[in-house]
Amino acid sequence: MNAYVLLIVAIVSEVFGSSMLKAANGFKNIIPSIGVVAGYGVAFFSLSIALNTLSLGIAYAIWAGLGTALTALVGVLIYKEKFNGKKLLGLTLIIGGVIFLNYGGAH
Incomplete structure (x- = not known):
C-alpha cells in the first residue's frame, strides 16, 4: 500500500481517537473510550x-500538523468550540510549516 495512503489513514484515525477523548469523559463512557483506543x-x-x-521528519510533520488542524476543525464543527482569527492564523502557520518542510526535505 502507498505510504502516503497509510499516512492519511494514520491522520484520520488519530483525529478520530482525539475527538473521542472528549466524548469519553475521562474514560467514563465505554463506547467513546473504545473509540479512543481503536483510533x-x-x-x-x-x-x-x-x-x-517515508522519512521520520516529513511523516511526523504531516501527521502532527494535519492532525492538529483537523482536530481543531472537529472541535469547531462537532463540539461547537469558538473559531476566531487567532485560531485561523495558527492553523495557517501549521499547514504552511508542513508545506515548507515537505519542499525542503522530501528528497
Missing part, C-alpha cells in the same frame, strides 16, 4: 508502516 491503535500502526518508506 490511536490504528493511527500508530499505520504510521509505523508508513515510516518504512
Whole structure:
C-alpha cells in the first residue's frame, strides 16, 4: 500500500481517537473510550508502516500538523468550540510549516 495512503489513514484515525477523548469523559463512557483506543491503535500502526518508506521528519510533520488542524476543525464543527482569527492564523502557520518542510526535505 502507498505510504502516503497509510499516512492519511494514520491522520484520520488519530483525529478520530482525539475527538473521542472528549466524548469519553475521562474514560467514563465505554463506547467513546473504545473509540479512543481503536483510533490511536490504528493511527500508530499505520504510521509505523508508513515510516518504512517515508522519512521520520516529513511523516511526523504531516501527521502532527494535519492532525492538529483537523482536530481543531472537529472541535469547531462537532463540539461547537469558538473559531476566531487567532485560531485561523495558527492553523495557517501549521499547514504552511508542513508545506515548507515537505519542499525542503522530501528528497
